[in-house]
Amino acid sequence: MSILLDDAYELHPQVSLRDEPFGALAYHFGNRRLSFLRSHEMVRVVTELADSPDVTTAFDRAGIETARRPSFVRALERLAAGDMIRPRRADTAEPA
Amino acid sequence: MTVAVGSVPVEPTSRSTRREGAPVHSVQPPAPRRSTLVEDMKRGLDAPICLTWELTYACNLACTHCLSSSGRRDPRELDTDECLALIDDLERMQVFYVNLGGGEPMLRRDFFDIVEYATAHRVGVKFSTNGTYLDAANAARLASMDYLDVQVSIDGADASVNDAVRGTGSFAAARTAMEHLANAAFGPFKISIVATRHNVDQLDAFKAIADSYGAQLRITRLRPSGRGAGTWNELHPTAEQQRRLYDWLIDRPDVLTGDSFFHLSAFGEALPGLNLCGAGRVVCLIDPVGDVYACPFVIHDEFLAGNVRGPGGFAAVWRESDLFRELREPTSAGACASCGSYDACQGGCMASKFFVGLDRSDPDPECVHGHAEGLLATVDPSKVPVSGVDHSRPAAVAVSIGSAPPNR
Numbered sequence: 001m002s003i004l005l006d007d008a009y010e011l012h013p014q015v016s017l018r019d020e021p022f023g024a025l026a027y028h029f030g031n032r033r034l035s036f037l038r039s040h041e042m043v044r045v046v047t048e049l050a051d052s053p054d055v056t057t058a059f060d061r062a063g064i065e066t067a068r069r070p071s072f073v074r075a076l077e078r079l080a081a082g083d084m085i086r087p088r089r090a091d092t093a094e095p096a
Numbered sequence: 097m098t099v100a101v102g103s104v105p106v107e108p109t110s111r112s113t114r115r116e117g118a119p120v121h122s123v124q125p126p127a128p129r130r131s132t133l134v135e136d137m138k139r140g141l142d143a144p145i146c147l148t149w150e151l152t153y154a155c156n157l158a159c160t161h162c163l164s165s166s167g168r169r170d171p172r173e174l175d176t177d178e179c180l181a182l183i184d185d186l187e188r189m190q191v192f193y194v195n196l197g198g199g200e201p202m203l204r205r206d207f208f209d210i211v212e213y214a215t216a217h218r219v220g221v222k223f224s225t226n227g228t229y230l231d232a233a234n235a236a237r238l239a240s241m242d243y244l245d246v247q248v249s250i251d252g253a254d255a256s257v258n259d260a261v262r263g264t265g266s267f268a269a270a271r272t273a274m275e276h277l278a279n280a281a282f283g284p285f286k287i288s289i290v291a292t293r294h295n296v297d298q299l300d301a302f303k304a305i306a307d308s309y310g311a312q313l314r315i316t317r318l319r320p321s322g323r324g325a326g327t328w329n330e331l332h333p334t335a336e337q338q339r340r341l342y343d344w345l346i347d348r349p350d351v352l353t354g355d356s357f358f359h360l361s362a363f364g365e366a367l368p369g370l371n372l373c374g375a376g377r378v379v380c381l382i383d384p385v386g387d388v389y390a391c392p393f394v395i396h397d398e399f400l401a402g403n404v405r406g407p408g409g410f411a412a413v414w415r416e417s418d419l420f421r422e423l424r425e426p427t428s429a430g431a432c433a434s435c436g437s438y439d440a441c442q443g444g445c446m447a448s449k450f451f452v453g454l455d456r457s458d459p460d461p462e463c464v465h466g467h468a469e470g471l472l473a474t475v476d477p478s479k480v481p482v483s484g485v486d487h488s489r490p491a492a493v494a495v496s497i498g499s500a501p502p503n504r
Contacts, residue, residue: 016218018143018190022136025145027192029220029243034145034192036133 001080003055003073009080010050010088017046026084033082042075049085137370140377140424143189143414146222148392149382151179151210152199153487157226159251159262161290161324161331163393164383166199167489173384176206178405182382183214185410193220193243197392199384199487202229208237215243224249224288226266227273235276239283247286247314248273253301257294261331278309286352288314293330296337299344303351314352315345317359319393320451320461323488325480328452338464339363359444359460362437372442376401376423380414383485388413390423393447396483430457435467453480 003009011017014030023037026046037043044062052058055076059069079085154169155162174182186194194214201207202225214221222245230238230248238246250270252258258267277285287306289295295302299315306313320328333341342360345351345367355369370378375391382388386404389395401420402413414420432438444460452461453475459467 016190016192018192020136020141021139022131025141025192027145029192029218032193032220032245036136038133038136 001077003076003080005055005073008049008052008054008088009058009076009085011046012083012086015084017043019043026079028082028084031083033084035079035082035084037075042072045072045076046079046085050088134370134372137372137374137378138424138426140420143191143411144380145191145374145378146193146195147186147191147380147382148195148197149182150197150199150384150392151201151207152204152384154203155199155226156203156228157200157263157266158489159323160327161251161261161292161318161322162488163319163321163324164197164199164395165322165483165486165488168487169199169203170385170487174386174404176209178386179206179210180213182386182404182410183210183217183219185404186214186219187217189411189414191219193222196221196223198224200226200228202234211244212241215241218243221245222247225273226262227270228266230273230276232276232279235273235280235282239277239280245286246277246282247288248277249288249290250302250305251290251292252295253298253305257298260294261292274305274309274311278311284310284312286312286314288316290318291315291333291341292318293333293337296333296341299341303348312350312352314354315341316354317356317445317448319445319447321393321447322395322483322486325451325482332462335464335466338462342367342464356445359441359448359462360464362441362464364440366440371440373444373446375399375446376420380420382410388417390419391447393445394450395485396450396481398450398481428457430455431471432457432459432467435459435465437465450481451483453477 012028015026015028018025023039024043026035026037037046041062041064045058045064048058048061052061059072064072076085150164152169152173153164153166155166158167201223211221211223220243224247227248238244248270250258250267251261252267255267259265289302303313318324318328318332338360342363345353345357346365349368353367353369355371357367358369358371361367361371375394379391380388381392382404383395388401388404388410390399390401399419401417404410404413406412429438429443432443441460444463446456448461449456449458452472454461454468454471458471461468461472
């Protein structure tokens with residue numbers, strides 16, 4: 001699943017993030033997947049997604065320089081493939 | 097600085113999308129070397145990824161390989177309020193799920209209270225049962241719950257192989273429970289098998305049983321723990337069977353293993369999973385009386401980290417116990433240092449070594465290269481550790497199946 005920098009994303013509501021010394025663990029209660037976010041910057045990006053209008057803004061807020069963003073995009077794609085993050089549509093209410 | 101997202105199968109999916117057991121993934125662009133996922137895990141986590149919580153030592157069966165020597169209930173077992181308070185702790189620590197077992201967990205009268213409280217508090221539940229008390233009504237109740245996975249245990253693909261280990265009538269009871277789960281449209285429940293010398297030839301038959309229900313097969317390793325200490329010699333797979341088991345598992349990444357066969361990774365390609373001993377690092381055991389051990393297979397004083405009834409509760413035990421801190425220290429390869437397979441198998445299973453009288457730095461007793469054979473031959477039987485925790489019923493009593501009503 002490719003990530004579009006101009007689109008909005010969010011953590012899946014069934015996912016819990018837990019801080020760890022290396023970054024965070026993400027567990028999806030729906031599909032039972034466990035993912036390792038192995039950098040604190042990556043955790044910041046993921047947490048900024050929900051309040052950012054697009055991915056680029058989330059990168060800005062997390063302080064990720066432009067040259068380093070492609071690797072973060074690949075990591076986000078991996079998370080999206082596991083349904084850990086998902087596109088956020090502005091016109092839909094937050095699901096339960 | 098690099099970005100890495102890893103993903104491992106954690107006994108995934110019962111009732112959601114089926115997926116293959118993917119190996120550890122990480123996204124690592126060229127950059128200075130950073131720690132590997134396995135190194136991060138070895139240093140331990142702020143809370144377990146999951147833990148095993150044996151709810152009771154009571155069991156209607158008396159399996160000859162029972163890792164917890166279960167049978168009789170212990171009068172000191174955590175009561176309902178203590179169980180719910182423990183779940184509150186686990187929720188605060190964000191322990192994502194617990195593997196509930198026993199004994200037979202459904203023998204607790206508050207079994208459903210505990211399960212429903214946990215799942216309502218974002219502590220997912222996977223529970224193991226022998227199926228005796230899983231009747232149609234209980235199956236329907238379980239099927240209506242979210243965040244719940246069920247695994248029914250059998251140790252043979254037919255009654256003769258199964259009942260030799262688990263007791264007369266236990267195969268029929270387990271199959272009946274599976275029928276109830278299927279009829280209740282529970283979804284893909286799990287069928288859990290401990291691989292033994294007598295059932296390794298039945299792997300395809302196990303798979304056929306699982307497929308017939310749309311269930312997932314889970315095969316785990318026999319340890320010389322609990323009553324298994326006395327039967328391990330005659331039950332553990334032969335060297336040739338280990339090879340066949342490995343080849344079979346490599347061909348079937350959708351079969352779950354609980355990451356328990358990492359010693360077999362020394363055959364070559366790694367099996368799916370973290371492939372490391374998670375004891376005290378990413379997993380642990382809470383026993384029915386609240387004692388916290390490093391893993392479900394080491395119920396012995398030497399691996400007792402504390403009790404959830406102590407000051408600070410479970411969190412203090414997990415984060416501060418001397419034992420767990422020690423287990424998170426870097427380990428040496430010991431006697432395995434010169435073996436080219438050490439990176440693959442990490443020296444094998446701590447519990448298996450301990451209960452056959454080997455040191456932690458010795459090779460696994462089932463080392464696929466046979467490196468433990470000489471050591472095993474020289475172990476002094478009087479020095480082999482014996483667990484002081486035994487709830488076995490006094491004599492080999494006839495096992496009664498289906499006579500007691502389900503407790504709720």
